[in-house]
Amino acid sequence: MASRKDALLTYLSAVTQSRRHFTDFLFKVILAIVIMIVVSPFFLVLIQVASIGFGQIFGIGPGIGLEFFTTFPGVGLEGGIRNALVGTVELIALASSVGIPLSVFGAVYITEYTQPGWTRAIVEFASDVLAGIPSIVFGAFGFAFLVDFLHLGMGLVAGSLTLAFMMIPTVLRTTQEALRAVPMSLREASLALGATKWSTTWNVTLRAAFPGLITGVLLAIGRVMGETAPLIFTAGNSLSVPTELTGSGSWVASMPYTIWAYISDPREYLQVKAHGTALALMIMVLTVDVVANIISRKVTRRLV
Amino acid sequence: MSETENQAVEPQVKETAGSQIQKMKQRLSDPIIDFIDADKSGKTDMLGKIFLLVPAFASTLIIILILAFLWIEATPIFTDPAGGPGIIISPTWDPNRDLYGISVFIIGSLFCTMIAIGLAVPLGIGGAIFLSEFCPMRLRQPIKMITEMMAAIPSIVYGLWAYVVMVPFIKNVLAPGLQSNPLTAWMPWFQGDTNGLSLLAGGVILAIMLLPTIVTIANDALQTVPRNLREASLALGATQSETARKIVISAALPGVGAAVVLALGRAVGETMAVLLVTGNSLQIPYTLFDPTYVMTSIITNQLGYAFVFPLWRSALFAIGLVLMIMSICFTLTAKMFVRWGMKTRGYI
Numbered sequence: 001m002a003s004r005k006d007a008l009l010t011y012l013s014a015v016t017q018s019r020r021h022f023t024d025f026l027f028k029v030i031l032a033i034v035i036m037i038v039v040s041p042f043f044l045v046l047i048q049v050a051s052i053g054f055g056q057i058f059g060i061g062p063g064i065g066l067e068f069f070t071t072f073p074g075v076g077l078e079g080g081i082r083n084a085l086v087g088t089v090e091l092i093a094l095a096s097s098v099g100i101p102l103s104v105f106g107a108v109y110i111t112e113y114t115q116p117g118w119t120r121a122i123v124e125f126a127s128d129v130l131a132g133i134p135s136i137v138f139g140a141f142g143f144a145f146l147v148d149f150l151h152l153g154m155g156l157v158a159g160s161l162t163l164a165f166m167m168i169p170t171v172l173r174t175t176q177e178a179l180r181a182v183p184m185s186l187r188e189a190s191l192a193l194g195a196t197k198w199s200t201t202w203n204v205t206l207r208a209a210f211p212g213l214i215t216g217v218l219l220a221i222g223r224v225m226g227e228t229a230p231l232i233f234t235a236g237n238s239l240s241v242p243t244e245l246t247g248s249g250s251w252v253a254s255m256p257y258t259i260w261a262y263i264s265d266p267r268e269y270l271q272v273k274a275h276g277t278a279l280a281l282m283i284m285v286l287t288v289d290v291v292a293n294i295i296s297r298k299v300t301r302r303l304v
Numbered sequence: 305m306s307e308t309e310n311q312a313v314e315p316q317v318k319e320t321a322g323s324q325i326q327k328m329k330q331r332l333s334d335p336i337i338d339f340i341d342a343d344k345s346g347k348t349d350m351l352g353k354i355f356l357l358v359p360a361f362a363s364t365l366i367i368i369l370i371l372a373f374l375w376i377e378a379t380p381i382f383t384d385p386a387g388g389p390g391i392i393i394s395p396t397w398d399p400n401r402d403l404y405g406i407s408v409f410i411i412g413s414l415f416c417t418m419i420a421i422g423l424a425v426p427l428g429i430g431g432a433i434f435l436s437e438f439c440p441m442r443l444r445q446p447i448k449m450i451t452e453m454m455a456a457i458p459s460i461v462y463g464l465w466a467y468v469v470m471v472p473f474i475k476n477v478l479a480p481g482l483q484s485n486p487l488t489a490w491m492p493w494f495q496g497d498t499n500g501l502s503l504l505a506g507g508v509i510l511a512i513m514l515l516p517t518i519v520t521i522a523n524d525a526l527q528t529v530p531r532n533l534r535e536a537s538l539a540l541g542a543t544q545s546e547t548a549r550k551i552v553i554s555a556a557l558p559g560v561g562a563a564v565v566l567a568l569g570r571a572v573g574e575t576m577a578v579l580l581v582t583g584n585s586l587q588i589p590y591t592l593f594d595p596t597y598v599m600t601s602i603i604t605n606q607l608g609y610a611f612v613f614p615l616w617r618s619a620l621f622a623i624g625l626v627l628m629i630m631s632i633c634f635t636l637t638a639k640m641f642v643r644w645g646m647k648t649r650g651y652i
């Protein structure tokens with residue numbers, strides 16, 4: 001105890017011995033306060049959403065707990081959010097099945113089959129631009145192109161295609177990074193054994209890059225899971241699950257849209273439901289994000 | 305001497321010209337012959353290469369489609385006498401009277417972004433410096449993890465929090481407090497009644513959403529500064545904070561610049577959180593507590609009703625086009641910063 005006190009005193013006398021040392025000390029203290037301010041919103045948001053939403057999704061009773069996820073909203077929106085949960089899962093599944101192959105194959109082509117040059121530069125630049133486009137512009141584009149021009153109509157297909165477009169840049173760039181990190185010797189060994197480029201790519205290179213690829217896919221899924229703006233004009237909203245692929249039967253609800261609709265509603269009990277939905281969405285998104293982080297950390301440790 | 309050389313060369317040229325078609329034919333037929341001769345795995349290899357070409361250009365195709373559709377949809381307002389390119393500076397938005405001035409939204413967006421950047425850049429860069437220079441090893445990983453999780457929280461959840469917590473706080477605590485305090489009550493930017501839905505709320509929630517982006521990218525930039533620069537500065541007797549402020553920051557300036565520009569792009573394009581808290585009123589904000597209307601909000605709020613009125617819809621797509629052009633500019637600027645950074649390190 002005494003030694004710690006001594007150390008503190010020594011430190012304090014060291015920092016006050018000259019003006020420069022004191023400025024140094026002050027700078028560090030201010031930055032420590034700044035980092036606390038920077039991370040505090042995370043806890044503020046989490047506490048607010050959890051304090052109201054926790055009872056809604058973990059409680060036991062009629063309409064809350066598990067029943068919150070297994071009942072449809074029904075008359076006056078007094079039921080659960082099964083429509084939103086199923087809608088989000090369906091949208092993400094369909095978006096992934098279109099967006100992931102498209103971006104993974106694209107990344108494989110530009111890293112494995114092209115030399116550095118204008119082809120690669122164009123694709124990389126396009127995906128960087130795509131990553132920066134505001135989500136509402138994706139929504140407006142999905143509305144103009146998919147809904148209006150291609151006559152797909154609002155619904156599951158148009159909504160998930162719009163989300164698929166948004167997934168492309170994340171998955172493409174992370175897959176590219178993962179493929180680049182695969183040592184050249186692996187490819188050369190495979191080619192020397194007489195394998196074609198195609199089978200080398202699929203059986204050796206992609207297998208080695210797989211963890212990095214999964215990280216990118218999970219990050220992209222986490223990102224589009226919380227998107228509201230692209231879905232407003234492309235997916236519509238619905239109080240039940242979609243039954244058709246086109247037409248008004250395919251309109252689909254999603255969790256972010258449900259939060260928006262409930263929070264803008266003056267009815268008191270809908271605010272509570274909005275918090276419950278937000279907590280559920282946050283848990284889903286953060287789980288996906290943490291899993292992605294763990295995988296990517298494991299991979300970097302293995303490679304280094 | 306030269307004549308004979310020319311004579312000797314000429315027939316050769318003719319020969320190559322004659323065999324040009326032959327060569328072209330061969331070049332076309334070679335792959336087909338190769339393909340027919342190849343075994344099963346060879347055939348997959350060749351077909352695969354062609355098949356991969358399509359997804360490779362998907363992102364380029366989507367960019368072109370987005371630009372084309374925004375342009376086509378926005379053309380009517382730019383060619384119509386009621387609109388014209390003047391809508392960008394015209395301040396009145398009233399679709400009932402065929403007035404489609406979008407400058408009020410551009411100004412709203414700019415003000416919101418300015419507040420957000422003004423708050424988020426100093427805090428974010430400060431946080432990044434602490435994280436990379438002074439942070440104890442034990443705390444570094446958790447803080448990084450929290451900032452990554454902050455970036456993953458959906459914008460609608462931030463919007464919900466701002467709407468439920470921050471807006472009442474501004475209405476009940478901040479605005480009365482600032483307006484009754486003699487030190488701040490005279491300031492013109494604190495005037496006006498408010499219901500909490502204001503420019504300030506939009507700016508602050510945007511700043512919170514930008515922080516993780518700035519901290520993460522700026523921290524990466526600071527960490528790539530070579531260790532010997534820091535050591536040289538410390539060896540000359542500079543304190544740690546002097547090293548961080550004068551040496552590390554200036555060496556990482558391109559990366560920090562890229563972080564700020566990317567955050568700027570995100571701030572202008574952010575939709576849901578801002579939509580919920582800025583009050584969405586068609587006026588140019590004069591004080592921090594005035595409600596405002598940003599570019600993304602007007603599209604979200606009105607495209608649903610407007611799509612049957614050609615001019616109204618076209619004006620909304622014109623706003624989308626402005627947003628798109630802005631985001632391309634930000635991406636280009638960020639790329640320039642990254643290039644500059646690579647140049648200072650001697651990579652290119």
